[in-house]
Amino acid sequence: DTGVSQNPRHKITKRGQNVTFRCDPISEHNRLYWYRQTLGQGPEFLTYFQNEAQLEKSRLLSDRFSAERPKGSFSTLEIQRTEQGDSAMYLCASSLAGLGGYGYTFGSGTRLTVV
């Protein structure tokens, strides 16, 4: 296992289209997190899962955003009706529950550009 994998690395889409990103966490990690990072800013928390349960969603996660982790392994983040303001780097991270204080392992991110 080589770490957290995110696909695609880059996505360019037209405004109004739907996009879906995938994250494959470290296999033994039961927690999975999604963050959004805009240029020159720190990552902002979007949502997280413990196994297949989505335990928290940020107010940043509008109703156009939906995340799933159907079998407690990989996760998908879908954005419907994309807007230019959705352009950002979307980062996925994983960790073991109870060891959150030891930090996360991040993937390389998916850079979304909405034109």
Add this chain to the structure above:
Amino acid sequence: AQSVAQPEDQVNVAEGNPLTVKCTYSVSGNPYLFWYVQYPNRGLQFLLKYITGDNLVKGSYGFEAEFNKSQTSFHLKKPSALVSDSALYFCAVYSSASKIIFGSGTRLSIRP
């Protein structure tokens, strides 16, 4: 609410000189603090953490951080900077709601 602040958007240091990247925190209870580094077009890489114990924490790539409870600070330091240390550095705190909150970042630029 837990938060961290990085007062400097950019820090410029000559290669070979010591560097400090500043971070202050605001938490209730005992803080779990982190530093992460981000290279261009890459995800974040863990550098070091403070949970409990020694106030001087050693991490990857020769970095260390000093936890100061009275000043609510957790500054990142390195005795001798390398050009390859040039990157974006984020201070972060583990919140009581099972997630990590990041600062706004400091761009470190090391000139040869």
